[in-house]
Amino acid sequence: MSSEEREFLIIGGGIAGLMMAYKLAKNGRSFLLVDDAPLNSSSRIAAGMFNPISGKRMTVNWKAMELLDSLHQAFGDFEKILGKNYLVKATIHQAFGNVKESNDFGARLDNPLFKNFINETALAKTPLLAEFGSFEVEGSGWVKTKEWIKDYQLYLLNQGNYLQDKIDWANIQDEQGKWQFGKHTFSKVICCEGHQYFKNPHFNWLPFKLCKGQVLHIKCAGLPKEYILKKGVYLVHQYEDVFKVGASYEWDYEDDQPDDLGREMLLEKLRQMIELPFEVIHQDAGIRPTTRDRGAILGSHPSLENLFIFNGLGTKGILQAPFLAKHLTDYLLGGAPIFPEVDVTRFNTFYPNSQ
Ligand SMILES: Cc1cc2nc3c(=O)[nH]c(=O)nc-3n(C[C@H](O)[C@H](O)[C@H](O)COP(=O)(O)OP(=O)(O)OC[C@H]3O[C@@H](n4cnc5c(N)ncnc54)[C@H](O)[C@@H]3O)c2cc1C
Missing domain, CATH: 3.50.50.60 (FAD/NAD(P)-binding domain)
Structure with missing residues (x-):
């Protein structure tokens, strides 16, 4: 150099x-x-997931359309520069965790921008356990970061x-x-x-307020590779039968290492999400640069x-x-x-x- x-x-x-x-x-x-x-x-x-709908309150992200346009343009350019496609478009099949979530969702459908990204009735047939119903989010996917x-x-x-x-x-x-x-x-x-x-x-x-996150890699046959599944945590395809499960949100933590507490929390949520047998093959942890x-x-x-x-x-x-x-x-x-x-x-x- x-x-x-x-x-x-x-x-x-x-x-x-x-x-x-x-x-x-x-x-x-x-x-x-x-x-x-x-x-x-x-x-x-990171799972590299992008989702125009944010958080538990399910609000449309700030400048969602502009953010999505820039994301697609950037990874279109990277495909030309690096000769590979890193961006996977995938619909999110999301289950409600309880009746309140389902009711809140109904109220949000009055917002045309929110409705723009939503299929009220899920078209996907996936193994997601959805006792309170489910819906789909479009405009989403992940980048192989x-x-x-x-x-x-x-x-x-x-x-x-x-x-x-x-x-x-x-x-x-x-x-x-x-x-x-x-x-x-x-x-x-x-x-x-x-x-x-x-x-x-x-x-x-x-005034940062950092947030630790943990993810698991699991091997599981029978999960769809073309959808992201979501119910408390998400499942995103990685390769073959391997999927990423994430993520935890830990505001008080001692270090940036994977631990049993994070693993158990993710496994508990995963068991509420699917009934398929799986094997944990890896665990990661990192710190998000989150602000106040x-x-x-x-x-x-x-x-x-x-x-x-x-x-x-x-x-x-x-x-x-x-x-x-x-x-x-x-x-x-x-x-x-x-x-x-x-x-x-x-x-x-x-x-x-x-x-
Ligand atoms: C478990 C988990 C899951 C996540 N999932 C998603 C997701 O699905 N979708 C999503 O959009 N986001 C996700 N995130 C959040 C996302 O990862 C962060 O928003 C993003 O990675 C922050 O990028 P950054 O470049 O600011 O920071 P970092 O990724 O921390 O990069 C900073 C880099 O700078 C280097 N550096 C710092 N100081 C120095 C120095 N003095 N000299 C040299 N190098 C230095 C660091 O070592 C590091 O390589 C997730 C985060 C976690 C922890």
């Missing part, structure tokens, strides 16, 4: 950092992406734009408006560090004008990242305003030097 000056240093090669790299490359900008490539980063263990990350990082390496390394903030200096990292010089730094934001002395004041108000975090550091952040993707990394990476790129390259819902300035009162 050559040591010439580049415009951007991207710190972190999860979904956020890689989507920034893709957008900057698309705009012909020079950059280096540095990632320490741990096996259990949130992006690497682990495979895409591996392939795109290798592509960036071959282009001379990737370095596997850990950046220690003690070794990176801001000198006369340029960032110095080893032999490299950059005009701007974009921090995409996921839950490790707290190791960054410039952004460790942000559940919004992503984009924009400029309050006092260092050549330092930026793209983080806080939370539970919906793959759906949000392509649209938000373009949004941040438009801000960086053209000064376009950032949506208030995701602008880092909404948290500026937390900044210690804000007085």
Whole structure:
């Protein structure tokens, strides 16, 4: 890799950092992406599911149509760049957990945007146990995130734009408006560090509320590969008869490792979902970069004008990242305003030097 000056240093090669790299490359900008490539980063263990309907209250995601358009466009481009298809379109067959959920769902059908994504009567014949009824969500699917990350990082390496390394903030200096990292010089730094934001002395004041998640890989014959099944947890096809079961949401946790508590919770929910025999073959855990108000975090550091952040993707990394990476790129390259819902300035009162 050559040591010439580049415009951007991207710190972190999860979904956020890689989507920034893709957008900057698309705009012909020079950059280096540095990632320490741990096996259990949130992006690497995620099921990569995208679903325009959010949470227990079943609301349509913020800017759902734009997010979906950007996602499909990005992975259409990756198919051309990397020669592989990573995005699988799949309807979600979802069961109600109780009568209240079914009633709440009925009330939501008055919303035309919600109805747009819903089949009230499930057409799928799947082994999902649905004693309170079921429905389908369309516009959903999953991205093979682990495979895409591996392939795109290798592509960036071959282009001379990737370095596997850990950046220690003690070794990176801001000198006369340029960032110095080893032999490299950059005009701007974009921090995409996921839950490790707290190791960054410039952004460790942000009000993240991190959430641990665990997933199981099970082997199970008789499950449909072309649908996502959902009832408390989801089942997403991986390969052959292997499916991913996820995920737990743990707000108080001791470490980022898989444990018996997470496994038992997932198994209990799985047994309420299907009656087929299965075998657990693997378990993973990771930490989601979730924020206090559940919004992503984009924009400029309050006092260092050549330092930026793209983080806080939370539970919906793959759906949000392509649209938000373009949004941040438009801000960086053209000064376009950032949506208030995701602008880092909404948290500026937390900044210690804000007085
Ligand atoms: C169990 C689980 C299941 C999930 N399922 C889904 C799902 O189905 N769909 C979905 O959309 N989202 C899902 N998510 C959420 C999704 O994974 C996150 O929103 C997303 O991965 C966050 O991406 P990120 O790039 O911000 O962070 P990360 O994935 O954490 O990536 C940050 C990267 O930066 C590196 N890094 C940090 N600091 C440095 C440094 N100083 N030097 C070098 N490298 C550094 C890290 O090691 C890491 O590789 C899930 C998360 C979990 C935990």
